[in-house]
Amino acid sequence: MPTLQTSTPARLCYLHLASKEPQRQIDFYQRMLDMDSQVQADGSWILSGPKRAMLVSPADHSGLLACAYDLGDQARLAALRDRLIERDCTIEDYHSPLLEPGAFLIRDPQGRQTIFGVSRPHPGADRQGMPGRLQHVVFQTTELEAMIDFYVNTVGFTVSDNVVDEQTGQLMVCFLRSDDEHHSLAFFRGSKNEWDHHCYETNEWNDIRDWGDRFAKERISIFFGPGRHGPGNNLFFMVVDADRNRLEFSAELEITDVAREPGIWPQGEYTLNSWGRAWIRS
Ligand SMILES: [Fe+2]
Structure with missing residues (x-):
């Protein structure tokens, strides 16, 4: 297919x-x-x-x-x-x-x-600035299985990794790719249907440092991270914008081969942040 x-x-x-x-x-x-x-x-x-x-x-x-x-x-x-x-x-x-x-x-x-x-060139695209390519978007959903079915079987996304509750066997998170990058879309099972976050992919760990310093200067504090996600293996931190939408900065996101089978991860803090504390959606 x-x-x-x-x-x-x-x-x-x-x-x-x-x-x-x-x-x-x-x-x-x-x-x-x-x-x-x-x-x-x-x-x-x-x-x-x-x-x-x-x-x-x-x-x-x-x-x-x-x-x-x-x-x-x-x-x-x-x-x-x-x-x-x-x-x-x-x-x-x-x-x-x-x-x-x-x-x-x-x-x-x-x-x-x-x-x-198809993107058209827009003013501002060539301007100087810190590196961060808009890369993925994530949602919470009350109907996780139906969303995955739609985005995989109708739209053509591929499952890169699933996070599963070990007690119940229930799927909790699904990471979906639309090209060679590990995920450009993901869904968390949640009690609400809300936008979870969006992410900017930087070039390396030092960029994460520099973005962190920039937010620190404005007294915008990090609410999750810095850390490394299990699925995707990317370094990250998250802050909120002026409307309290969550945004993430990332580096080292996994490149995922066409033939790679979907991975299965246990739901837990060390999956969502292999460095320790994680934000578990509910
Ligand atoms: Fe993310």
Whole structure:
């Protein structure tokens, strides 16, 4: 069966956020993540920096509206569109200032929106700044099995690692890849359906140090990490943005071969952080 990784590799390219206080949020990403902002005719802002981008729309709530994946070229995008239609997935044409014409949107069974398209160059992408490529997004869900079924069997993600409760045998976390990187999407079993976090992949451990120092200067404290995740083997820490959305900085994320079988990890602190204390979702 063709997968995203084998046939149409896809990389996370931007997030579309809603914000109750967009100016505060834009200030945060300009100041802390070296992003430029540009207001759009519809009142949304484009934020863009080196290998990272965002749309921020004023709203009566804050959170994630959609995440967008780049297919790299129109031929791959068309191949993915055909495959999704074959698998009875509803496709909605979608216009985005950050994507070439031809982008489309799909909705998972709980309503999360994923956009697929081909990135277009945007102002700010060439600017200088600390290294951090927008790389993955993670959700908590009350319907973990149904989400995994949709993203694997309909969309074409591949399971890299599962985290399982050893007492009950229940799946607790699933890490999914869309190209050679260990995960670009993951789901935690939770009591709520909420956006968990998004992540920027840096080049090395010293970058994690430098990002930590930058947040320290602004008295933004780390709430999880630094540490190393078991699944993915990446170094990380997490902070929150101006709307209290969680963001992660990572290095050394595993590169995962097409033929690798899904791994199974026990649910526990040392799986989520092999250096010790972990944030266990509930
Ligand atoms: Fe993460």
